[in-house]
Amino acid sequence: MSNQTSLRGPIFNQDSTEFFFTHGPDEVSAAAVDAYIDQLAAAGIGTFISCLNAMKANFASKVWETDWHGYDPKGPDDQPVLHQLPAAAIPGTRKRLDSAKHLAESGVDFHSRALARCRHHGIGAWVSVRMNDVHDCVAVESPLLSTFFKAQREAKQLRAPHRQSDWWADHGLDWERADVQEHYFKFVQEQLATRDIDGLELDWMRFVFHFRPGRELAGGQAITAWMQRVRAECDQAEQRLGHPVKLGVRVPSRPETARRCGLDGVAWARAGLIDLLVPTPFWATTDFDMPLCEWRRLVDGTRVHLAGGLEIRYQPVPNGPAGMMTPELAAGAAMNVLHGGADSVYLFNYFPSGHSLAKDWGWANINAGFRAMQDAAKLQAVPRTHAVTFHDVRAPGEAADNALPGVDTKLDFQWPPGCAFRVQTGPKPGADRRAELLLEFERAPAARDEIQVFLNSQRVTADSPTPERIMRFLVPAATISDEAQVVELVAGPDVKFRVLRVEVSFAAA
Amino acid sequence: MSNQTSLRGPIFNQDSTEFFFTHGPDEVSAAAVDAYIDQLAAAGIGTFISCLNAMKANFASKVWETDWHGYDPKGPDDQPVLHQLPAAAIPGTRKRLDSAKHLAESGVDFHSRALARCRHHGIGAWVSVRMNDVHDCVAVESPLLSTFFKAQREAKQLRAPHRQSDWWADHGLDWERADVQEHYFKFVQEQLATRDIDGLELDWMRFVFHFRPGRELAGGQAITAWMQRVRAECDQAEQRLGHPVKLGVRVPSRPETARRCGLDGVAWARAGLIDLLVPTPFWATTDFDMPLCEWRRLVDGTRVHLAGGLEIRYQPVPNGPAGMMTPELAAGAAMNVLHGGADSVYLFNYFPSGHSLAKDWGWANINAGFRAMQDAAKLQAVPRTHAVTFHDVRAPGEAADNALPGVDTKLDFQWPPGCAFRVQTGPKPGADRRAELLLEFERAPAARDEIQVFLNSQRVTADSPTPERIMRFLVPAATISDEAQVVELVAGPDVKFRVLRVEVSFAAA
Structure with a gap:
């Protein structure tokens, strides 16, 4: 089977939820899907x-x-699947469900229509399956919870019942379980048997943690075996469709972290899966320091297309203030992954309406x-x-x-005095950039x-004559x-000081 | 040129300083060197x-x-090179210098003799050059300081004069300087032109930081070019000796850290250098969590022999209490690197006398x-x-x-409540191990x-009926x-709690 067909970026992951949140039941139609694409x-x-x-389709x-x-x-707001939602969430939820149901019952499959329109535009047409979505998992009842999930929860077969925490990740399905694997396999199989897709x-x-703590490496082997079955289904789909059907994965940002989560993307690439x-x-935040150079080296010699994932949030300090990515931040993060050796930029949660990009x-x-x-x-x-x-992760x-946060540290044997940051910035900018x-x-x-600031060992001076909470420093191009x-x-x-944000910007002089 | 001759572990790095500290001028001899080997x-x-x-030979x-x-x-204790040493350090220093001088002047080269004796035993015979040793670098005068170093210091050409710190690493030589590169090249060249060695x-x-902060990547390219010249000298030595002369490097424990220090071992391996x-x-401490599996993958397909380095110190908390490695800890660390995929274990600072192993x-x-x-x-x-x-590093x-230290953390969105550790332990032990x-x-x-402890999601119980500062938990083999x-x-x-040490031990039941 040929793998010569090219994947092109940017790659855009879309959750159709956005479409159903922003289009009422009287607005959804084949034409509306086309317009979205x-x-x-x-x-x-x-x-x-x-x-x-x-958790559901x-x-x-x-x-x-x-x-x-x-x-x-036609039922009331206190019907079983809705009655535990906050009152403010009910109208939006109903709109989403009404729209999705209405579109489906009108004979339009959102994905088939969207992918056909992609083909019309020469855009690669893929689908994505979230392997362990836990939205609303700590709720007793919600329209998002599947019967399968609730049965697993009832049987105390979720990922981490041992510590009885309310942390969302402890309520994921346990992927070492054969019934979990089969539940997902039949869903994946349906897509590969029925859709015309360039890849799955x-x-x-979604949501990263698939095994009981400490079982990740053994569990990862189970996933690998499971993926071999999926790969065989892709091969069958290729036969049916007469064109390649590729297989993709999203994994944590660092190779060892991914492997230690049981998500050994490097091994999968090397095994040809x-x-x-x-x-x-x-x-939580776009990661400006993903080691793409290392990923590139690890998959050298495989056929894999390497893409670097951007998220929509920007949060410098864990659990600190967060905003949405700006165009400048997104360009910086995208440059980091391409300069590091990624073939493409991959956007997740970059919803024009759902995350207000159209407005912001x-x-x-x-x-x-x-x-x-x-x-x-x-x-x-x-x-x-x-x-x-x-x-x-x-x-x-x-x-x-x-x-x-970065804080003042005093001299010790091991590390230098003060505070240092490493900012990934991609290629040296042109001489016309400031x-x-x-x-x-x-x-x-x-x-x-009061605080001396150096960039690459060169002193830089704040542009404001007075001390400020936010200080800007012009950096000579040669530095x-x-x-x-x-x-x-x-x-x-x-x-004493405490640094909450560090940014390096390049713009027209 | 053949690279078929095998490197065997454990690899033992020896600083002859130990020999000269422990053998007086009347005890050094060819026979004493033989006995040491x-x-x-x-x-x-x-x-x-x-x-x-x-800094000196x-x-x-x-x-x-x-x-x-x-x-x-024959001079007094207040002669120029000694007068700034603490009084207590002078006798030992004099003994070391007297012994080294005496052995050399008696016509015995410690290294040639030691390597010949290694050959006698079938042990691989290598030499090592420390590329930027900074022992005593913050002293104004010391027998350890070379004239070359003092001239660089005087000219403010060391690694990090900009922040004027007393941190030792800021006083290394700057390897972006051509005079530094030539200073070391002539020394390396002398060894390759005169010695019979299996490798260099x-x-x-020693001591890791070779560039002005922020100049590591550019500096690393300069080192790579410099190493190509060294590789050519190795090839000449092979011609002269009629057997392979290999080239080795020690680099930081993680691939990306090494690359970001300008010490891109993976690139050097891939370039065949x-x-x-x-x-x-x-x-500071043996590192029980070096990602050897990742190193292994990164050098797959190269001819490189991968060894995992053990240091002699054991320090769980940075700048906290430290001891020397025990036989059990050393066996654990060695197992971690071999199980991770290293070809050999490499011992540094494991001096029988110098670090009291013979006694401890x-x-x-x-x-x-x-x-x-x-x-x-x-x-x-x-x-x-x-x-x-x-x-x-x-x-x-x-x-x-x-x-x-590990501390109690409360539930937040991002990470689980409590405190967790990942302990690398090598292969699952046999059923006869406790x-x-x-x-x-x-x-x-x-x-x-008061504190529940889980290992791989299974509750484990302390063996002591009372709370203790140091608690031991028997772990069932199946866990x-x-x-x-x-x-x-x-x-x-x-x-509230604060964990200072975490160990998993396997021993005969």
């Missing part, structure tokens, strides 16, 4: 990946419950921003910001390694020079290194 | 690597100053312990302890990721069950996983 085509995306499910599956299973459109993605990042490998953060960025910026992600040369031409964030027991360092402190320094900048803060022995 | 042969080492230098080099350069054996090691881990690659901690372990344990490190099957038969330590700006978990707390819990164990601690919302 037409917008993305105008933004220059290369591959569209349509998400099929959370968001289309009229014959082997899984649908999202609207158990929901009575197994989204292991997969065609698309997407290291990515989970959700505007369609002009969406179109220009997504299109620039097609390659590094295009990204060189747009303003970009590179930030310090954190790895929001760690394997059970892996130590925390959060860069922020480079700026931004530091946000918890409190403004007492004096402008900038390729790939990464080292930012160091040094202060006297009595000075 | 005979002891190591009895311990079953496979390869001996003799360290040639700190510890033998009669013709191109570098010797250790005893500027030292007058470039010890970049090196034959031996040794990821290793620096000094005894020669019987040295012999049995080193010999067991020849392969994983032998290590399965001896008691071993696996611990949680930390990565003692981070590239400039890399975030801290210390596992200990598994034990040890936890050391800063303060004893208020009650025995143990291959490669790693996840240890979780969960306590009520008001319970």
Whole structure:
């Protein structure tokens, strides 16, 4: 079977939930689906990946419950599947369920229609299966909970009953269980047997934790065996369709973390099981420090297409203030993955309406921003910001390694005095770009020079004559290194500080 | 040129300083050198690597100053090179210098003699060059400081003058400088032109930081070009000697950290520049969590021999209490690297006298312990302890990721409640082994069950009926996983704890 057909970026993962939240039952139609895809085509995306499910199918599956299973459109707001929702959430939920049901019953399958429209535009047409979605898993009842999940929960067969916590990840399904594996296999099989797709993605990042703590490596072997069965179904689909049907995965942002979560993307690539490998953060924040160079080396010699995943949130300090990604931050993160060696940029949760991009960025910026992600040369031409964030997935027991907040540390044997950051920045910018360092402190320094700031061992000076909580430093072009900048803060022995945000920006001078 | 000759472990790096500290000028002789090697042969080492230098040569080099350069054996204790030493350090220093000078002047080269004796025993015979040794670098004067170093310091050309710190690593030579590169090249060249060696090691881990902060990636390219010249000298030596002359490197324990320090061992292996690659901690502690599996994958398809480096110290908490490695800890660390995929175990600072192993372990344990490190099957038969330590090298700006101390954390969105550790443990032990978990707390819990402890999601119970600061838990064999164990601690919302040490031990039942 040929694997010559190319995958093109940016790759756009879409949860149809957005469509059903933003289109009422009287607005959903084949034409509305087409219009949705037409917008993305105008933004220059290369591959569209349509998400099929959370715990239930968001289309009229014959082997899984649908999202609207158990929901009575004519029933009251206190019907069983709704009565535990907050009152404010009920109208939106009903709209989503009504719309999805209405579209399906009108004979339109959202995904088939969307993928056909992708083909019309020359956009790659994929579907994605979330492998362990736990939205609302700590609720007793919700339209999102499947009968299968509730039975597993009732039997105390979820991932981590031992510590009886309310943490969402402890309420995932246990993928070492054969019944869990079969539940998903029949769903995946249905897609491969019935759809015309260029590829199927197994989204292991929804929601990352699939095994009892400590069982990840054994569990990962079970997943690998399971994926061999899926690969065989892909091969059958290729025979049926007469064109390649690729297999993709989303995994944690670092190779060892992924392996230690039982999600050994490198092993899968080397075994020839997969065609698309997407290291990515989970959700808390886009990860500006994914080791793409290392991923690239690890999959050298395999056929795998390597994409770097961007999330929609920007959260410098764990559990600290978070916002949505700006066009400049998204361009910076995209540049980091392409410069690191990824073949493509992969966007998750970049919903024009669902996450307000249409409002916050505007369609002009969406179109220009997504299109620039097609390659590094295009990204060189747009303003970009590179930030310090954190790895929001760690394997059970892996130590925390959060860069922020950064605090003053005193000299000890092991590490230098002060505080240092490493900011991944992609290629050295052209001479026409202006480079700026931004530091946000918890409190403004007492004096402008109380804290000395160095970038790549060169002193940089704040542009404001007075100390500020947010300080900006102009960085001479000659000081900038390729790939990464080292930012160091040094202060006297009595000075305390706490850094909350570090950004390096390149823009037109 | 053939690279078929095998490298065998354990690989033992020896600083001849130990020999000169423990043998007076009237005790050094060719026979004493032979006897020293005979002891190591009895311990079953496979390869001996003799360290040639700190800032000066510890033998009669013709191109570098010797250790005893500027030292007058007949002069007083306040002669220039000695007068700044603490009084207590002077007798030992004089003994070392007197012995080294005396042996050299008697016509015996320590290294040539030692390597010849290795050949007699069938032990691989290597030398090692420390690439940037900074012992005593913050002293104004010391016998350890070379004229070259002092001139670089005087000219403010060391690694990090910008922040004017007293941190030792800021006083290394700057390897982006051509004069530094040539200074080392002539020394390396002398060894390759004159000695009969199986290999030459470039010890970049003495002392790790070779570039101005932020210049590591550019500097690493300069090192790579420099190493190509060294490789050509190795090829000439092979012609001269008629047998392979291999090239080795020591680099930081994690691939990305190494690359970001300018020490890209993976790139060197892939470029065919090196034959031996040794990821290793620096000094503070043996690293029980080196990602050898990842290193293995990264060098697949190259000819490189991969060894995992053990240091002599054991320090669970950074800057906390430290001890020397015990035979059980060394067996555990050795098993971790072999099970991870290393070809050999590499010992650094395992000096029988210099670090008191002869006294603390005894020669019987040295012999049995080193010999067991020849392969994983032998290590399965001896008691071993696996611990949680930390990565003692981070590239400039890399975030801290210390596992200990472990503290109670409360539930948040991102991570589970409580505290968790991942303990690398090598292969699942045989059924005849008894598994034990040890936890050391800063303060004893208020009650025995105040903190629930789980290993791989199974509750384990302390063997003591009362709460203790150090608690031991017997772990059923069926609970143990291959490669790693996840240890979780969960306590009520008001319970505070601080874990200082985590160990998993396997011993005869």
